[in-house]
Amino acid sequence: MTDPAFGDPLLDPLFTTPAAAVAFSPRRRLQGMLDFEAALARAEARAGVIPTEAVGPIAAACRAELYDLGELGAEAALAGNTAIPMVKHLTRRVKATDAEAARFVHWGATSQDAMDTGLVLQLRTFADGLDADLGRLDRALAELADRHRGTPMIARTWLQHALPTTLGLKAAGWLDALRRDRARLAAAGERLALQFGGAAGTLAALGPKAMPVAEALAEELDLPLPALPWHAARDRVVETATALGLLAGTLGKLGRDLSLMMQTEVAEAFEPAAPGRGGSSTMPHKRNPVGAAVLLAAAVRAPALVSGLLAGMVQEHERGLGGWHAEWQALPDLCRLVAGSAHQAAEIVSGLEIDAERLRADIGITRGLIMAEAVTMALGERMGRMAAHERVSAASRRAAEEGRSLRAVLEEDPQVTELLDVEALDRLFDPLNYVGAADAFVDRVLAGRCG
Template sequence: MNQPVSQPDDADLGLLAPVWAGTAVARRTSDRALAQDLLDVERTWLQVCSTAGLVDLGAEGVGGRGDAGGDGADGAGGAGGAAGAGSPWDASAYDLVSIAQRSAGGGNPLIPLLGDLRSALRAAGLDAASRGVHLGATSQDIIDTALMVMAHEVVELLLADLDRALAALATLAERHRDTPCIARSLGQHALPTTFGLRVAQWRAGLLAATHGLRRVGGSLPLQWGGAAGTLAGLELRTAPAGLDAFALSDDLAQRLGLAASLPWHTRRQTVTGLGFALADVVAAAGKIATDIAFATRPEVGELVEPSAPGRGGSSAMPHKRNPVLSIMIRSAALDAPAQVATLLTAAGLADHERPDGAWHAEWPSLRALLRLAGGVTPKLAELCSGLAVDETALRRNLEHSGAAVVTERIMAVVAPLVPATEGRTGKAAVQAAVDESLSGGTDLATALRALVPASALDDAALDDLLQPTRYLGLAPQLTDRLLSQENS
């Protein structure tokens, strides 16, 4: 039996969230990672202020990783990246359970963390750093900026997975460019199509979502405005020193890898835009997973998910092979819209210059969206890379409805050739023939042969007309165009 692992009683380990539990994004969005981002932003701002001469740290410097003068530009560097173990800037040095509990006192986790940081700096002999930290900033500056740093790194992880999924889908679409299958409309057999076109459409949707995420992720902004978004606290200190407050905030943005920006305390489109982009990726993946989950049903049998040890089994029914990757992706697609709704509601209720509750409501929903997308993208990449296609089943299902799946073509070609009799049009006659064949009467070929003279449509032409694989439209060409346009 495995030895027990010590965990805080109230830690969220993802037991009820298998879609993201254990992923790289789960680690990058943990409470400890967030605390490290908060510390990294504070430390980097102290470096900016020291470099500008706004804070005199003397020989002690900022403290932490080999920083003697406090003017290094190493920046945040992600969770745990800005300081060594045991440093006041290392999140592992803090009791995060206590900080979380004390955060209720001021309504956010930065307030108790900052108090503990100042105490830790003094204990380490970094008195000047303790006095200079958080200069001219407010809690929202640090928290919003830390979340943007976190999101920026998460987006990079997502894009790597999405690129793998897109490449796999392109290969699959090209391989099955000419593979016939049945198109389904409103859950019913519709017309013949190709599996390659279906996959190309999956890819086109995913690529559009990827472009949106890449665009948003590449322009995530710094938040820096002070207590009421006026930069008054910073200007109070920079003006006497002849310094430009905007230049300092721009320097901070550059060091953190964020876009320079004016304060956006109650303009929450940055957050809603990020939420939309994440949810769009999840939705595009959900569409793919929905189609795949359906096609893996035994009575359909067109697709098989990639296998892995311990995946897809049933505790009660050993014969089952559940499409677990698709199931988890679909669960995320069902969850994400509610999280976006919270972000939108919070943005609409962000009153005056500092929201009274709306800002706070964003945090769990934004992190949930980061985690959902971070759980979906690696699973989607694996799903698309290892998807097995049963061409025999595709053909069997295409042939299931017989010539009925080409009735659109039959109506267009045959109806004009049927002589009108007793007020019944050729279209009505063809419809009656189709209805009779569907009800188990005369087969469609025989019924049509009785309607149309051989002089107008010979047997070979009629037989060709009834072949599903002869009515693929421009499916192969559409596949080519989708792939070439999106690749360019």
């Protein structure tokens, strides 16, 4: 029997991915612990701690499909964690085939060793799936930035029209943040390590064989061997959680920008169209930003999950009470949530529809007022910055009051036309002539100069 792709068939397809759902399914959680137990037996046999003959029967019983999840869960409710009943049922199953081998199940380990190492194995599997979507998003954003480096659009500050920019620079901004997130996740992943300390973090039960077993176990599982067990030091796990929280925020920023650009009154960009995507139950004309909604929902939910994991770091002495337990559902929930957001973001950007004409048209909504700074700087070189600022400010107020273009008002001012001829005004009122270092910034991001 295998787990269904989704635990919640109604909502999981919207908010997570099949790969993330499987990586953190109950059966996968159990298999992670069983993988630890099988590797432990192999490592201890290599170190001469248990008989080599015990490895086969133990490893053969370390298959999650052999166990009843409901039965284990009911016993975990009494035991306080899932590893205790797992070890009991594993031992019983091994004993049914080899009583001698059953003596060496879970030898010298503790419940948290199995659970934490199992979690690290789950996170490693999860990271592969997440990075595949992030890589796809990275490539789509890079292509968008390069293709639209010369596509002018309005930059908005405080939701108001500010100055011209380019769509390429906007996409490069999304990409730059994403690459920092990927770097953080990769760095956090490198610090996820084997958990193996025994009852109190000393591996006392293994005596002089402690380090040889630990080294062999790390090798068996292809995990880093930390300097010492980290039962109550949760920074390794929470570092991954905080990196995921930051990624959720980055994707939420992308979702916010795109949803605003999709507004009917703006209509500059659109999520990819597909049958049944973004429709309304009552309004046939609607094209809703459903992907952006997932990105925004994840950005809303992720901080609470991350804060709970941060709060759980304050653990007691060598093994914590409650804080460790708080991770068991919060971290998988966070992983599933962010995976769904990343997948939706990759889907959106890969098929994003851009209306370049509308982008340019929206630049003209203020009738040239957004070019006031450009004119001020040009005039300032000849009459001084303050005098130029006062003159252009007065012209801007008049243009707004009369519903006319700023250029038309300026052309009626002899002090302006004496210093700026028609060709100069043409240059100043061309948005692409006032995007500064936008192209250079795009180049820097595409060249990988993120920081």
